[in-house]
Amino acid sequence: MSEAVEQREEEQTEEIDLEPANRVIDKFIDMPGNLMPVLQGVQDEYGYIPRIAADLIAERLNVYPSQIYGVLTFYAQFHLKPRGRFIIRVCVGTACHVQGATRIVETFYDKLGIGHAETTPDLRYTFEKVACLGACGMAPLAMVNDATYGSMTVQKVEEIINDYNQRPLKSGK
């Protein structure tokens, strides 16, 4: 709830093009139970759900904005703020936990200076703890965007961050 209020306060000043959001809505408009697919599609387009897009969805799908915010804040997958270029996820599922995931998480906190579900000010990194990525054979496990790093150690954390520090901030798109 507070996240929604915060977002309102930080109202985006820059213009957001609603064309992609409209396209997503067009695609699902006649499907029953379309709220989640629409939100997922919109998030794919913008990387998060801008408030103005949420208002648009409410209007076009004829649901209350409160229901949309209810859904957005319930599911871990949805984000109300812009996210980093590189999303670092560290698995803290059972298998990773007993293999020492905690120290991997703490090292990332330490090196990046951000906590769980936070983004660095330069929008380079977003860090997340996640429950089970389903690759327990390689515990402890970390992912950066779609690349998986198995059998993590504290040293590897540093290597990964050094590697991604070198990469360009703009995506290839």
Next chain:
Amino acid sequence: MSEKDGIKILICQGTGGISMGAKDVEAAFVRHLAEKGVDAVIGKRCDIIKTGCRGLCANDVLVDIITPEQGRVTYDFVKPEEVEKIIDEHLVKKETIEKRKAKPYYNQFVNAQMRVVMTGCGQIDPESLNAYLEEDGFKAIEKCIRGMKPDEVIEEVKKSGLRGRGGGGFPTGTKWSFCKASPGNHKYLICNADEGDPGAFMDRSLLEGDPFCIIEGMMIAAYAIGCDFGYVYVRAEYPLAVQRLQHAIDICYEKNYLGKNIQGWGFDFDMRIKMGAGAFVCGEETALMASIEGFRGMSRPRPPFPAVRGLWGKPTNINNVETFANVRHIINRGADWYASLGTDTTKGTKIFAVTGKVKHTGLVEVPAGMKIREVIYDVCGGIANNRKFKAVQAGGPSGGCIPAEILDTPVDYDSLIKAGAMMGSGGLVVMDETTCMVDVSRFFLNFTRMESCGKCVPCRIGLKVMLDILERITEGRGEPSDIETLKDLGIAIKKSSLCGLGQTAPNPILSTINYFRDEYEAHINDKRCPSNCCKELLLWQVVVDKCVKCGACKKACPVDAIVWEKGEIAYLDKEKCTKCKSCYDACRFMAIE
């Protein structure tokens, strides 16, 4: 599949394989085979087949090569740069590279299992309908539609004794008959692939490795119950599974295995994937349906059961992925055959995800009723790093721990419940002497508290209060009355919560208090963690008598807090130490405590 007509190269491309570089290995095979013109040199066709997971993800990339002369040979940990050598020696010279072959443990791991549901995984190309058809694909649904009435199908499933593999263990045939008996001309079928249980990944592997068999299982259920539309609710965290399943659904539509009047059999069935959005509680069936309808995934009281009023108020049948994967084999090979596997109360096989501190982590399919000891020691090779077995956690956040004393418990629904654990979805997390049971309880409770939907008070507030107590204990501020308070709270929450999440969330705590009360007491009374795990209670040092001067701890230390020279006993600088435990885990001689 005949093994005579050419050479087959099977490359594991599940999530595990791909993250270890399976795509690069495949590319290397394609490139070198073409460059060397191997097909012409040996006068046979070499087919590269991308398969799903074969269970032993820790040893990826696994490559199987099947040739008429050498039979089937498995190489493990294959790197792209080794591919050329494998082609030269194995394919061209026809000499197996003995040094690179998977060690005997691999055969032990495979042979100790009994693969029924997972036969396709790791053998066939999950993106090819033809590969599935060659393995008798869609024969079961054809047999049902052409030769059996819907009631006969349900009867057959009932007779087989199949029980829901999602954890509850409700007899599948009975569940189907409830939904069939509900009035209404529009019914829904849902496949629950919201595998949220941390430590279990069999559903993911099935979807990635053999998606067609899930589709066929759902078709059979739809035919038996009278559903015309099916949803597969997949976790958003499984992008590859979604992609493979979507691909399979698209092919099925194209070749008329889905849609109207399938194959001219006069049977209609449509299906669609619904992606979850990261909420564990959506594995609970009423929450799952709320999520499909586009609401917060909150559970509601039952009755009415989904079989009467489910998705959009229509009768709905929900089964787990693994349950659907069993159905086809029951129809093809008969209920009597299926019922001959397993124990009196649990039939067939069960897939377990064995992870944690065991030598070979992976997916293991064994007949129900096998002893836990056999699963851990015979199939998975025992405990890693020479350490002592402490307990195995069965059933994830809803299950409990099974200590060494009752390791001979057979893995079936009822025996596990008697031991204070549960089958759950089939995660077995093995813990050794360095795992603290209080910490593990705290871990699970933290998980269930975060994932509680917040609708009912016992779950929302009760779990939080329990977690506060456990956190106090692990930080050395426990009080003697805490254990009894935890027990009382746990029992109250179990009795009064609305859905399965709250009703089972206290299990890990209750079962560890039951079996490992001494550990709780050590934390509370002596402010000591016997497993050297809870870091607020620890100060690390090197045990001079046990140190073998190997230097493994120094390599592991991220902050250079360990002083070591070749041939010297290590010394740990307590000022620098951040208590991260890297050295403790690296030491194979228990010389750090």
